[in-house]
Amino acid sequence: xxxxxxxxxxxxxxxxxxxxxxxxxxxxxxxxxxxxxxxxxxxxxxxxxxxxxxxxxxxxxxxxxxxxxxxxxxxxxxxxxxxxxxxxxxxxxxxxxxxxxxxxxxxxxxxxxxxxxxxxxxxxxxxxxxxxxxxxxxxxxxxxxxxxxxxxxxxxxxxxxxxxxxxxxxxxxxxxxxxxxxxxxxxxxxxxxxxxxxxxxxxxxxxxxxxxxxxxxxxxxxxxxxxxxxxxxxxxxxxxxxxxxxxxxxxxxxxxxxxxxxxxxxxxxxxxxxxxxxxxxxxx
Numbered sequence: 001x002x003x004x005x006x007x008x009x010x011x012x013x014x015x016x017x018x019x020x021x022x023x024x025x026x027x028x029x030x031x032x033x034x035x036x037x038x039x040x041x042x043x044x045x046x047x048x049x050x051x052x053x054x055x056x057x058x059x060x061x062x063x064x065x066x067x068x069x070x071x072x073x074x075x076x077x078x079x080x081x082x083x084x085x086x087x088x089x090x091x092x093x094x095x096x097x098x099x100x101x102x103x104x105x106x107x108x109x110x111x112x113x114x115x116x117x118x119x120x121x122x123x124x125x126x127x128x129x130x131x132x133x134x135x136x137x138x139x140x141x142x143x144x145x146x147x148x149x150x151x152x153x154x155x156x157x158x159x160x161x162x163x164x165x166x167x168x169x170x171x172x173x174x175x176x177x178x179x180x181x182x183x184x185x186x187x188x189x190x191x192x193x194x195x196x197x198x199x200x201x202x203x204x205x206x207x208x209x210x211x212x213x214x215x216x217x218x219x220x221x222x223x224x225x226x227x228x229x230x231x232x233x234x235x236x237x238x239x240x241x242x243x244x245x246x247x248x249x250x251x252x253x254x255x256x257x258x259x260x261x262x263x264x265x266x267x268x269x270x271x272x273x274x275x276x277x278x279x280x281x282x283x284x
Contacts, residue, residue, distance in 0.1 A: 029082075149180040
């Protein structure tokens, strides 16, 4: 028997399974306000002409060892870069320059439009990262949930086709946290697709699991041990489909879809340390 729409909602909408998600995101917002007030950062830096095409950039504390582009989640329809500045303090202390881009949201735009905005943002960082102290050729991506989908799409991008001045490995590697990789499943989730409005053909064309990686750039993945079944299905799918590029499956026991991001900004977190390994950075 095929799952019903309600069953797909329970598989893929984490707000139904994490009752305190609002308290968690409120804490992120409080910590993000503090981070922006204390760190050396550039806010609302434009990477394109649209008002949604801005990013916040946090300079590394000391010489920069690389640029990390963090893409927020929210099922392509919610959230804002300002809620994720809390990731910056621990990462910048390790010599990472952190960029957090915004993007337009569904249903005002399509998922395809958002994908191309993130391609544009990564290209901009490749060309301009040195202006913020980051070394050339050391751009990495990380994303959570829908942001995990977008980070994987950057590894499927044919960069020289997008722009002749870009190298094939514009993005050196990516970490996808609780990512979405076969969007055909999201078409079946009523509480999400009411805003995202994916059709079957668009879902197929925008699914990393259904396309090859463009280069040998490694993919790192992680999913919370306490996440709903849909995210574990997606996790297993990309691990199988991209096994040739899979560098590491990072264990996150006990984490749900929201607390898993605390694992990224805690210095003892497996995702935090996985990020350092991905970027080839020794702990300071």
